[in-house]
Amino acid sequence: MTAHPDVGRGDAVHRGDPVIVDRYTVAARINHWITAICLVLLALSGLALFTPSLFFLTGFFGGGQMARLLHPWIGVVMIVSFAGLFIRFWRLNLWDRSDSTWVGNPGAVLSGAEEKLPEVGKYNAGQKLYFWLMSITIVVLFFSGIVTWQQYFGDQFSIEQKRLGVFVHSVFAIGAICLWIVHVYAAIWVRGTIGAMTRGKVTGGWAWRHHRRWLREIVTGKTLPAETAPEKK
Numbered sequence: 153m154t155a156h157p158d159v160g161r162g163d164a165v166h167r168g169d170p171v172i173v174d175r176y177t178v179a180a181r182i183n184h185w186i187t188a189i190c191l192v193l194l195a196l197s198g199l200a201l202f203t204p205s206l207f208f209l210t211g212f213f214g215g216g217q218m219a220r221l222l223h224p225w226i227g228v229v230m231i232v233s234f235a236g237l238f239i240r241f242w243r244l245n246l247w248d249r250s251d252s253t254w255v256g257n258p259g260a261v262l263s264g265a266e267e268k269l270p271e272v273g274k275y276n277a278g279q280k281l282y283f284w285l286m287s288i289t290i291v292v293l294f295f296s297g298i299v300t301w302q303q304y305f306g307d308q309f310s311i312e313q314k315r316l317g318v319f320v321h322s323v324f325a326i327g328a329i330c331l332w333i334v335h336v337y338a339a340i341w342v343r344g345t346i347g348a349m350t351r352g353k354v355t356g357g358w359a360w361r362h363h364r365r366w367l368r369e370i371v372t373g374k375t376l377p378a379e380t381a382p383e384k385k
Contacts, residue, residue, distance in 0.1 A: 158273030158366045171356025175348045183236045190230035197223040231294045248378035251277035270379045271365040296321035
């Protein structure tokens, strides 16, 4: 496969003790957190409307009527915000041959033995899978939500289409919640990741350990080829 650049806008290295690497710009972090907050609000309001046993969650939104009113509009905000993230990061999430090797070595991944894996660009294979799966999920949720948005589109779809829309929306909503849980767990598991998402910076040691090819590309200014095996010492 053709090598893809792994350096995003604003990525830079600053000398010092420790070395600091800029990973996310302020705009990218704001974009990310707007999307994340919308996803949480949609999960809470959606679960509250999905089953009577969770109806108490509507209290966060001022009651059932407000939850039903706000849910689709929060969805509109999220799709717009996520579109911004997609435009920013889709190129950095293109699959390369080293990603297939990364996925094929789950033992090394789970044990943190990254020396047994190929050097990783800005995103590893797990992060790329999350990006593309969430992209598909959000698009499906948006269009299935349109089908069930009675106030504005109630006359545009048949009863059968609305029933199918509710089913698809529910299934993909559960999928989105599961993906989000995995995303949060991974961010906590890899120490330093949450700092990157809040402050936008990581240490040079963190970048060298977890995203070495990305760090090399920032320093050299060159697009490096993806390797299928770690470099022999």
